[in-house]
Amino acid sequence: MKIATMATGGIGGFLAVKLTRTGHQVATIARGAHLDAIRAQGLTLEGAAGRETVQPWKASDDPAEIGPVDVIVFGVKGDALPDAARACLPMLGPDTLVIPFLNGVEASDRLLEILPEQHVATGVAKVSTTISAPGVITQTGAFNSFIFAERDSRPSARIAAFQAAINDAGSSAPHTDDVQREVWWKFALFSALSGITATARCTVGDMLENPALKDMSKAVLAETVALGRAKGVALEPGIEGRIWDALEALPPQGRASTAIDIEHGRPLEVEWVSGAVVRLAAQNGVAAPLNGALYALLQPYRNGRKA
Structure with a gap:
């Protein structure tokens, strides 16, 4: 799969490392010293599995350089949502899935104000991670679970495909019949x-x-x-x-x-x-x-x- 992390903070960075290690093409959207470090030394995850370093498929501060992808892992701070959502537009293909992993309960509804409804899912991440240094994501504790679905919780092939990708990468993406x-x-x-x-x-x-x-x-x-x-x-x-x-x-x-x-x-x-x-x-x-x-x-x- 082609996957973009918007942006490559604790959640996006965790998934970028895990999914790159299992052969997916992951584009990391980042900026500043964090982007410079990813380009020069790769992206590192320090956590329960030890130290894992990968070289992402692409690393950029410009989503237009990435082009259409299958999934956008959307994990920015709440106040950054509007600008980040507009920046995702060049990465949308006909069936691109945008999964928000933000704190709170309003992210999916807020994305609908900017992105076409057919692209927007609902998600919640249960993992404790942070950028501990440029290019380095640190995980606290061993728990990591990513629960997501279409907004109405109905089954879909694109949801199932990304769940399988995360599960195959050694993390957890369980099925839910009620994402809310x-x-x-x-x-x-x-x-x-x-x-x-x-x-x-x-x-x-x-x-x-x-x-x-x-x-x-x-x-x-x-x-x-x-x-x-x-x-x-x-x-x-x-x-x-x-x-x-x-x-x-x-x-x-x-x-x-x-x-x-x-x-x-x-x-x-x-x-x-x-x-x-x-x-x-x-x-x-x-x-x-x-x-x-x-x-x-x-x-x-x-x-x-x-x-």
Whole structure:
């Protein structure tokens, strides 16, 4: 398959390495020192399988140089979505699949404002990765799962083909019959993980060891699940406990990308996490006071400012 990673951050970089190693043609869209390093030394993944380095099929900061591909792995920060989506247009062929792996629950709908509907899928990535140095992606923990489907969750040949490619590469792309449920499952977990580790400047271990933080995290998660149900998402009874079990299984030293960004003074995705809960809760008549508090506390850092 011909695959493009837009862009080649933690998620795109992880998949670019795995899929290149199994013979797929992967074009990595990147810029600056990260692009320079990929061109000169290849793209490296440091993770559970050790250190893996590949030379991508193409590496560029200009999607027009890539041309049409079968799949675009779309993994940019939420605020970068509009510009990145427009940049994808030269890579669209008649049946190109664009899979958003962004934090939040609005990426697929937002892509429809820019890209033709027949190209847009819905996806969620369950993996902890980051750019640790130019040309280097580091994975925390061994878990990695990529769940995606057509927007209506119907089976399709192009979804099945890319699932097979990821599974054959040693990662996991399980079938789902309800992709919205999967997206909201992670969103509930991430609303707590992101909001708490960023505002408290703490790790997962800190969240679990401090009784007050633990109780607040569970309540934030429950607010987000209630919002999903109010929107008609099929989140079954008791799912809060199962999501919490998954959070407890995360590496104790782990933090959300929001917490890492605030440490480095980078802009935050708060509008698409805590902010999205606040906005969607108001639209659906649901109370979300704790998510609202986290959203307010992160506002001074939204556009980039060291804590």
